[in-house]
Amino acid sequence: MSAEPNPYSVGETTDNLSEEPRTFFGNVLVFIRVVVFSILWMFVFFFGSAMIVGFLAGTYFVFLALQSADPSEPSLWIGTGTVVISEGMGLLGLMLGLLGKLPGTRR
Numbered sequence: 001m002s003a004e005p006n007p008y009s010v011g012e013t014t015d016n017l018s019e020e021p022r023t024f025f026g027n028v029l030v031f032i033r034v035v036v037f038s039i040l041w042m043f044v045f046f047f048g049s050a051m052i053v054g055f056l057a058g059t060y061f062v063f064l065a066l067q068s069a070d071p072s073e074p075s076l077w078i079g080t081g082t083v084v085i086s087e088g089m090g091l092l093g094l095m096l097g098l099l100g101k102l103p104g105t106r107r
């Protein structure tokens with residue numbers, strides 16, 4: 001074993017080595033990157049959930065049509081549910097992105 005200290009170990013009194021001072025312009029660029037990636041994640045969550053809910057609603061309508069010749073059950077709740085779930089998931093993606101919980105949004 002060599003007597004040199006391990007460069008990968010950090011002592012208890014050492015500050016966080018990964019933090020580097022940022023200028024105002026650097027902070028603005030980080031903020032813009034976080035906002036852009038958060039908006040992209042919002043679209044991914046929105047359209048992903050819309051596709052899943054749309055597929056499930058279509059499957060429901062197919063099975064409903066197979067059971068009877070005249071499906072007279074009101075289906076307004078399916079459209080409302082699709083909108084609410086899609087918008088809710090989009091807002092969840094935006095919120096998680098702004099909090100830095102999703103890839104590309106960490107500060």
